[in-house]
Amino acid sequence: MRITACIAALLIAVAVLGAGCTEESRPPPGEAVLQEAVAGINGELASVRASAGESARVLGEAGLTSAAGKEAVRQAMLNHPYTESTLVVTKDGIVAMAVPDSYAGTVGSDISSHPETGRAVRERVPLVSEVFPLAEGFAGVAQSYPVFGKDGEYLGFVSIAYRPDALIGRAVAPLTNGSPYDIWVTQTDGDVIYDTTPEEIGKNLFSDPAYQSPALQDAFSRIAAEPSGSLVYSFWDRNWARNVTKEAVWGTAGIDGTEWRVVVTQNTDAEEAPAATGERPPVADADDDMKGFVAEAALYAREHGRTEALAAFNDPDGEFVRSELYIFAYDMNGTVLALPFQQQFIGTNRSEVHDSSGVAYIAGMTRLAAEGGGSIYYVYPNPAREYAEELKLGYVLPVDGTWFVGSGIYIPEVGTEFDAEVRDALMKRVKAARDYAQEHGKETACAAFNDLAGDFADGGAYIFAYATNGTTLALPYQPEYIGENRFDLEDRYGVRVILLEIAAAENGGGFVYITYYNPDTGLDGLKLCYVAPVDEEWFVGSGVYADA
Incomplete structure (x- = not known):
């Protein structure tokens, strides 16, 4: 949907093209995607x-x-x-x-x-x-x-x-990744329950201050009232750089007493994505440059104060935008303070934002900053590469106890295609291990997890377990670490492996990217992990490798 408070000033017009009013030989753009989305959502609900x-x-x-x-x-x-x-x-x-x-x-x-x-x-x-x-x-x-x-x-x-x-994304995400379409889903009361721009989830179309222009209210009223239809309006492009013409088509999904409006939008103007910057330096060199850049920004903020620093960080033509690198800033509660190319998010709380694999990267950054700073992996659309989703390595440092700064670099050569079936199998494996641990207790469960001949040590799909203080409880292919506290463990790029897993577990469970030893290959590899708490004292997890 990609709607912000400044849309009211940029919105040019909303032209009503009722369902059935378009030429039969030219269905609205996105109609086929819409039908797939509705069918997929209904299939998940059923x-x-x-x-x-x-x-x-x-x-x-x-x-x-x-x-x-x-x-x-x-x-x-x-x-x-x-x-x-x-x-x-x-x-x-x-x-x-x-x-x-x-x-x-x-x-x-x-x-x-x-x-x-x-x-x-x-x-x-x-x-x-x-x-x-x-x-x-x-x-x-x-x-x-x-x-x-x-x-x-x-x-x-x-x-x-x-x-x-989570349910809707299983059906919708494959339809939008790398495509020209965005999809959002709303209840008929205006509560947004899914959006390819996750910051919009949870807002209400009729009461949120961002949506109070008459044209938007007319459009949203139609969508809420009519089971299907289409609209044309003027809107921000994906890079939030200019106003473009968007075409939207919507339909209705839902079973057993619910109606969800499913809206597919497409930019009909020529997209002006930023040009790629050519050959990139090796990741290790770029990582060093990024960390130095973030350290410089943190020092600047401490010396110049919050107000002056945020003005500098939010200037897209300023000294804190250098080629692909730019500085972002967040309050420790997850509220955006600086995003030079997406300034409409300033003041928005993004603590619940997840990437396409379910990694809560803003929450992870906040935890890292509270622990003194560190690195984190996440997947993010790259505007220089036609918004293809690529792995990104971020680095954050606290300015003080109330806010932090950071930056990130893309690592496009590393595959991150973990589809819904792969993630489902991973979550199912971990939750089955959690249920086993809750039923049998820590001692029996950890003995089972550490048994190389048992059901829980299946090559790269093994179950691991840690106490929430970082002490290793189960690690079947590296038994020498059992009993050792690994709270400060970092991977090759400085990602705080155990700390991020603890943070996800303490939040009820979740996904984390790490680089770690793969017993199937004998080499380190990018790994998408899922962890789930057994109780307040310990958690279990497993992972799938990108090259698996």
Whole structure:
């Protein structure tokens, strides 16, 4: 969507091209992409419903608190590893079961007053909720399925919770990566639940100050009110450098009582992407230059003060923009302070922003800055390469305890194509190990993880485990490190491997890029890791290598 507060001043016109008003020989640009997106989203929703339905069947036969029911719920979540939690709720609105075990504290809670609980109990049919604040601390969607006993008596319901952008992204991300299209998805009340510009997720089209121009409100009102249609409007380009003509076409996805408007946009003007700068220096040399550049910026900020420094960092023609390098700055809470080529994000909190592989890189940068600084990998569209997603190596340093500065370089020669199936298999492997650890305890679980002849030590797909203080608990191919504290471990480019994994685990689990030893090749390789907390004291993880 790529909409900001200054669009109101730049928006030229919105021309209404109603559904069916275009020439039959020329469907709106993006129509084929739209149809794929809608079908893909509906397919994902139907798959979750099927898993919830199977869980409900077993719970109805075995009981709401049965071991068989719990195993069915666990398997449903492993079938959809991006899901966060599942609750089994009685017809009186009491939580009877919570999975994974880290949510066991909710068992016995009375949630009968929650609107979604009331709706599920009242309607007794499969439902997809609207986005609402979950107990897990994020805005999510819950898909519920009624549970009936053997005699047909209504017992309650099972509810699977997840971030809607995680489900939608599985269907949508492959359609936009490296393409001229952007896709955003909104509820009919205007809440944005997915966007290829992740900063827009969570905003409301009708109440957010960024969208209050009359033309935008007219456009959004049409999208919310009509199941399908198309519009033409003037808008920022992908590089946020100029106003361009955009064509948008939308349709509706959703099952079981929900309607999500799926909007596909395309820039119809000639794209003026920055030219590539030619041959790049070796990564090691560029990394040294970047680190020196960031150190210089941090010193400048300390000597000149926050206001003067941010003015300098936000000047696209200033001294802190050098070829591909530029300085960015963030508050320690994740709020943007300086982005010279995307200044519309200034003041926006990006702490929840993830890259295409699910890496929460802004949160990672913030944690690194709080620990004194460091490097991090993430994937980011490169405007000099037609917005192809490339691996980027970032480096940050704190200015003081309240904000930090950083910069980054692209490493395009390293492949980062981890598709949804690969990430699903990785998350499923780790969450299965987490469930095993929660069921059997630390000692038994770590012994199993360290057993080279066991199920958890499968070459490069092995399970590792660390305490949240950095102590190694399981590392089957490097047993010499077991018991050693590796909190300060850095890879070849200075990326704080264990620190970033701890940060992801403490945030409930997540993805991290590292460079690490691959037992299948005997060499270091780029690795996408996923970690999940077992409890507050330790976590498990695994990874997949880019060259695997």
